[in-house]
Amino acid sequence: MYLFFSSSKVKKRNEACTAPSGAHTEPWTFCVVSNDELKRQIREIVEREEEINYKKRMGKRWTADLKPLRTDWHKDYLTEAPYLILAFKQEYGRLPNGGKKIHYYKDMSIAIACGILITAIQVRSTIKQIFMTTMRKIIKNDSFPQYCGLVTLTSTPLNCGPALRQLLGRPANEKLALLLPIGYPAADATVPDLQRKQLDDILVEFE
Numbered sequence: 510m511y512l513f514f515s516s517s518k519v520k521k522r523n524e525a526c527t528a529p530s531g532a533h534t535e536p537w538t539f540c541v542v543s544n545d546e547l548k549r550q551i552r553e554i555v556e557r558e559e560e561i562n563y564k565k566r567m568g569k570r571w572t573a574d575l576k577p578l579r580t581d582w583h584k585d586y587l588t589e590a591p592y593l594i595l596a597f598k599q600e601y602g603r604l605p606n607g608g609k610k611i612h613y614y615k616d617m618s619i620a621i622a623c624g625i626l627i628t629a630i631q632v633r634s635t636i637k638q639i640f641m642t643t644m645r646k647i648i649k650n651d652s653f654p655q656y657c658g659l660v661t662l663t664s665t666p667l668n669c670g671p672a673l674r675q676l677l678g679r680p681a682n683e684k685l686a687l688l689l690p691i692g693y694p695a696a697d698a699t700v701p702d703l704q705r706k707q708l709d710d711i712l713v714e715f716e
């Protein structure tokens with residue numbers, strides 16, 4: 510599932526729901542939050558826990574490893590982004606008779622589904638960027654907006670899962686896996702200049 514905006518309307522599409530899953534049990538629930546008050550409460554919960562994580566819970570090594578990313582416990586994006594998607598992994602499902610339905614390979618399944626979701630957001634963003642760059646060239650007008658498509662952040666709030674699950678009224682079999690803020694980047698947004706590993710470092714071929 511991913512979201513995109515056409516004029517003021519939001520359209521929802523089932524991209525993540527095309528993911529494969531263990532025994533085709535589809536062990537996931539995606540909560541899409543656009544309500545301002547809920548977003549405020551989510552931010553409050555996340556910032557409260559992350560402040561403890563950064564200040565004492567996680568220790569010096571953790572904060573040192575994160576330093577290059579320049580993250581901290583302030584999570585403005587949780588109230589600024591128009592949409593938050595909270596991806597929940599279902600530890601088990603329910604049978605028609607109310608009994609427990611076993612979910613297989615839940616971690617892989619939710620990871621694949623979120624990967625497809627993030628890819629769908631990025632592809633859409635890339636298509637829009639190509640379109641707008643082409644338009645700038647065609648009409649030979651640099652004042653044409655340097656348009657950037659939808660973006661997201663793979664946010665992994667620590668120790669907030671149960672509180673966020675309860676806030677959204679989700680059942681106990683659901684465990685928060687990922688929180689994706691979705692929206693257009695601010696005009697003055699910056700990103701860390703992260704270097705990628707070389708192909709030779711990550712690919713081993715056996716021909």
Ligand SMILES: N[C@@H](Cc1ccc(O)c(I)c1)C(=O)O
Binds near residue numbers: 580582
């Ligand atoms: N979840 C925290 C910290 C964090 C952030 C990025 C990251 O790659 C890792 I590992 C941890 C936060 O959102 O700040």
